[in-house]
Amino acid sequence: MGKLMSKPIVDFPRLRITGVFFAWAGAYVWLLMGRHYQMFLRPGFWVLLLLALVIILVFLAAVIIRPGHAEHVTQSAALWIKTGLLLLPLFYLLAAQDETLKSHAFKTRSTAQSFPFEPGSAKVPNETRKEGELTLLEILADFDKYKGKRVITKGMVFRDDTLPEKHFVVFRFVIVCCAADAMPAGILLAHTHADSFEKDSWVRVEGTIGLKKVEDVDYPYMEAENIVAIDPLKNPYLYPQFF
Numbered sequence: 375m376g377k378l379m380s381k382p383i384v385d386f387p388r389l390r391i392t393g394v395f396f397a398w399a400g401a402y403v404w405l406l407m408g409r410h411y412q413m414f415l416r417p418g419f420w421v422l423l424l425l426a427l428v429i430i431l432v433f434l435a436a437v438i439i440r441p442g443h444a445e446h447v448t449q450s451a452a453l454w455i456k457t458g459l460l461l462l463p464l465f466y467l468l469a470a471q472d473e474t475l476k477s478h479a480f481k482t483r484s485t486a487q488s489f490p491f492e493p494g495s496a497k498v499p500n501e502t503r504k505e506g507e508l509t510l511l512e513i514l515a516d517f518d519k520y521k522g523k524r525v526i527t528k529g530m531v532f533r534d535d536t537l538p539e540k541h542f543v544v545f546r547f548v549i550v551c552c553a554a555d556a557m558p559a560g561i562l563l564a565h566t567h568a569d570s571f572e573k574d575s576w577v578r579v580e581g582t583i584g585l586k587k588v589e590d591v592d593y594p595y596m597e598a599e600n601i602v603a604i605d606p607l608k609n610p611y612l613y614p615q616f617f
Contacts, residue, residue, distance in 0.1 A: 387453055388437065394460050395434040401464050402427040413474060415552045416613050474610045475547050476574045477532045480558045504578075510546050510559040511612040513583060514594060525596075526580045528604065531571050532560065540568045544579055544596075549611045559612065562586055565598040578602045 405411040406423055415423075507526040529544040537543070545560030547553075563579060571577055579598050586595035 390453070390457050392434065392437050394457060395430055395437060397461060397464055399427060399430045399434060401467060402430065405467075412609055412611075413553070416549050416611075417609075419552075475553060475556055476530065479547070479556070480530075480532050480543075480545055480560065481534065483556070483558055507578075509612050510544070510561060511548050511614070513561070514559050515614075517583075517594060520583050522582065522584060524580065524582050524599075526578065527561075528576065528578045528607065529560070530610070531573055531575050531577060533569075533573050537562075540564055540566060542568050542571065544577060547611050549613055553611075556611070561594045561596050562588070563596045563598050563601075565601050567601065568598070571601065571603065576604045576606050578604050 402423055406420060406427070409417075409420075411420065411423055504526055507528070508520070510527055510529055513520050513525060513527060527544065529546045532543040532545050533541075541562060541564050543560040544563050545558050547556040548559050549556050561583070563581070565579075565581075578601070579596060580600040581596040581598035584595050584597070585592040587593075
């Protein structure tokens with residue numbers, strides 16, 4: 375009698391590991407190609423993501439070309455748990471894509487009244503600016519220079535019950551490394567129609583910069599002459615120019 379044909383063994387653990395590496399490689403490609411990583415990292419850090427992609431591809435190649443040993447591997451629950459833990463950050467990435475820091479983060483993070491950055495250190499994102507327009511980081515990092523002068527700036531609206539009527543804070547986040555270290559930069563603003571602008575909406579404001587005492591603390595302040603609603607900026611963050 376001829377030899378019985380044995381059913382080929384499918385190496386499920388190896389397929390799972392290959393799938394995990396493919397998923398991570400796809401995530402890095404997506405972050406780099408669409409510059410989606412700028413929702414989490416400062417623009418210059420694309421090199422680190424590219425390096426991570428190369429490492430993932432090396433691991434993927436090693437898994438694909440190595441001999442299989444399916445007959446010696448059991449389908450344990452621990453392996454499924456490890457696979458889930460490796461994929462969990464990717465599910466978070468899908469859920470958080472294009473989500474930027476907004477009013478909730480502004481309220482829960484302390485607002486610094488001065489910035490430990492050299493004047494002129496603000497790196498301006500690639501965005502259209504009117505003549506004379508400054509970022510909030512440029513204003514706050516060199517506040518004495520702009521105090522008493524009319525400026526134009528852009529940001530999001532923050533408002534809560536602690537602010538008086540016809541006031542809101544125009545703010546953006548400053549990122550040194552990534553969104554985890556984001557620090558809010560904001561200016562208290564007063565205008566007759568300030569209450570008509572929704573929280574987290576984007577505005578361009580124009581007015582004179584000064585200080586206003588709130589509970590015995592001097593806060594950067596603008597007596598706004600003009601407020602215009604604008605579309606959200608493609609890159610909402612600001613970056614100090616360290617490198």
